Amino acid sequence: MSLDYFSFDKAAAELERFARDVPAILAGHALTADLSAGLEFLSDRVETPFAVAVVGQMRVGKSTLLNALVGQDLAITGVNETTATLNWLKYGQGDVTTKFKVVWKNKPEEFLPKNRINEWVGDSVLARQTRCIEFFADAEVLKKAYFIDTPGMRSVIADHEDVTTEFLAAKLDRNSHQQGDSADAIIYVLPATARETDQSTLEDFSNSRIPGSSPVNSIAVLHKWDSIEELYPFDIVNEKAARLRADFSELVSDVIPVSAPLYIAAERFAIHFWDTVSLLASIDEDESFCDLVSDPEEFVELDEASIPVTVEDRQRLVQEFPIPWASLRMILRHARSRGIISGEELRNEIRHRSGIPALNNEIETRFFSRRRLIKMMSAISRAWEPCNSAVVRLRNEKKITARKIDEIPVYTSTLAGISGVTSAQRDILENISDFLADQKTDLQEQLEKSSVSLASLDATSSVIKELHAAMDNDIRGLELLDEENVPMNEKDASRCRALFGFHGPDLDSRISPWVDSGDRDGVCLDLEMFRRSLISYRNRSELSALLKHAETRIEQILDMLEAQPEQP
Numbered sequence: 001m002s003l004d005y006f007s008f009d010k011a012a013a014e015l016e017r018f019a020r021d022v023p024a025i026l027a028g029h030a031l032t033a034d035l036s037a038g039l040e041f042l043s044d045r046v047e048t049p050f051a052v053a054v055v056g057q058m059r060v061g062k063s064t065l066l067n068a069l070v071g072q073d074l075a076i077t078g079v080n081e082t083t084a085t086l087n088w089l090k091y092g093q094g095d096v097t098t099k100f101k102v103v104w105k106n107k108p109e110e111f112l113p114k115n116r117i118n119e120w121v122g123d124s125v126l127a128r129q130t131r132c133i134e135f136f137a138d139a140e141v142l143k144k145a146y147f148i149d150t151p152g153m154r155s156v157i158a159d160h161e162d163v164t165t166e167f168l169a170a171k172l173d174r175n176s177h178q179q180g181d182s183a184d185a186i187i188y189v190l191p192a193t194a195r196e197t198d199q200s201t202l203e204d205f206s207n208s209r210i211p212g213s214s215p216v217n218s219i220a221v222l223h224k225w226d227s228i229e230e231l232y233p234f235d236i237v238n239e240k241a242a243r244l245r246a247d248f249s250e251l252v253s254d255v256i257p258v259s260a261p262l263y264i265a266a267e268r269f270a271i272h273f274w275d276t277v278s279l280l281a282s283i284d285e286d287e288s289f290c291d292l293v294s295d296p297e298e299f300v301e302l303d304e305a306s307i308p309v310t311v312e313d314r315q316r317l318v319q320e321f322p323i324p325w326a327s328l329r330m331i332l333r334h335a336r337s338r339g340i341i342s343g344e345e346l347r348n349e350i351r352h353r354s355g356i357p358a359l360n361n362e363i364e365t366r367f368f369s370r371r372r373l374i375k376m377m378s379a380i381s382r383a384w385e386p387c388n389s390a391v392v393r394l395r396n397e398k399k400i401t402a403r404k405i406d407e408i409p410v411y412t413s414t415l416a417g418i419s420g421v422t423s424a425q426r427d428i429l430e431n432i433s434d435f436l437a438d439q440k441t442d443l444q445e446q447l448e449k450s451s452v453s454l455a456s457l458d459a460t461s462s463v464i465k466e467l468h469a470a471m472d473n474d475i476r477g478l479e480l481l482d483e484e485n486v487p488m489n490e491k492d493a494s495r496c497r498a499l500f501g502f503h504g505p506d507l508d509s510r511i512s513p514w515v516d517s518g519d520r521d522g523v524c525l526d527l528e529m530f531r532r533s534l535i536s537y538r539n540r541s542e543l544s545a546l547l548k549h550a551e552t553r554i555e556q557i558l559d560m561l562e563a564q565p566e567q568p
């Protein structure tokens, strides 16, 4: 067993090799040339990016969140209801990034300069005539996934909600999921402001829930928590997330507290901003600090000698570094309550608290890797058919050719045995014998060619076949574990999930439940014990395939760990 069975990158490289080599092998033989066309889709399929849609109530910060994830201000944000169309954020370079594409409902699509986008904001006539808008940016993340910004649910602008729900429900259609077409993920943005009770968040979620979404493709974020009017809003939202995680466990993969403006500030604001904010947070007088953070006007106008940053400097600060007031206030309070005086430390702390790194990680490891596998597996399984047909044709051809080759000596000796012929007839018989000898050489060449094609086909597809079987078993195992009433305790089930690549297909993710066991030997020992403990399920016939696969995965992991050099 080799490393190829774990890492997605290696699997993708194998698939790429397969997609490149097999059509060439098929095209190289007259008998199979027609089948190579059936494989052209392969390379495209591996390349297609994922679609990630962001949905939620109006003004909950969907567009701001997308800008944080993409790393650029592509989606339009605003204090009033803003996004009026389905907006796709896609990868592009050069001229296209200065434009946007309008896909009209009733006329051909067109590219327009970016400065005209305001005509599509809010309740506009143009928005109603538009199917969707596409924006392009040269952002690394967009190479992997495109993002869809949606108009707010419960929108006062008619039609918005229907547009979003219908569109996304169609994308998540179970049947297309089977085909591996729907590699989409949905981020539900739920408000986490002070007046949102758990009950109202639950209601909000059920209102915006897209039919067909499930933990396999959905995640919830509690957004705008920075505006909770408490000293420790993060602790409050964290507790809320923990409660909702239990309520939502059947619906989304996780519930993560997020504040996009905090991340945008951490990523884009110069250190001057962070130094100034931490300086302001260290004011001696508690009362002055409370006045300073009481409202945005006071923040820039309060003129007291004890404040270590002048009124002019504060005015310049808010102009230069635009951030929602609630976010700025939260940063100031956070720095003060935790006694953070270093701008750099504050910035790192806020980046972490923004929840975006956790969200990115969740998107990547939970659904991208799993969806990527499903997508890849579906591409591979579609490639079997032409390959198998080619193998059958080549084998038949080989059989027929070999038979013909065997028959030739019989004819030749029959010819040689003919007696009592004239010399002219002898010449003819000799010509026939020569002709048969040439035929034999041609047939042998033909046989050789078919054998070479068969051998290359076999060599090229055997790795991918094994890979396919292993990953297919991962997916089947995960699906079984997703079912209700699986006869396995939760701890064992979650360990099997990890083994099957639930947290990511690479080795580290697969052994994540055991890494606490210390060094490599500790992990190996615990894995071995886990393998033995699975024996207790052996009388559950419905689990037999799953147990067998768990066993195989453990063996492969042990082989791989043992092959690794010991850490010093």
Ligand SMILES: Nc1nc2c(ncn2[C@@H]2O[C@H](COP(=O)(O)OP(=O)(O)OP(=O)(O)O)[C@@H](O)[C@H]2O)c(=O)[nH]1
Residues within 6 Å of the ligand: 057, 058, 059, 060, 061, 062, 063, 064, 065, 076, 077, 078, 079, 080, 081, 082, 083, 084, 150, 151, 152, 153, 223, 224, 225, 226, 227, 258, 259, 260, 261, 262, 324, 325, 326, 327
């Ligand atoms: N305090 C705070 N403000 C936020 C946050 N996210 C967004 N905002 C602000 O909320 C307002 C609305 O943000 P958008 O991103 O436009 O919201 P949206 O959900 O896309 O709105 P629609 O497109 O109208 O549905 C803007 O003024 C943002 O600056 C957040 O996490 N915290």
Ligand SMILES: [Mg+2]
Residues within 6 Å of the ligand: 062, 063, 064, 076, 077, 082, 083, 149, 150, 151
């Ligand atoms: Mg918006």
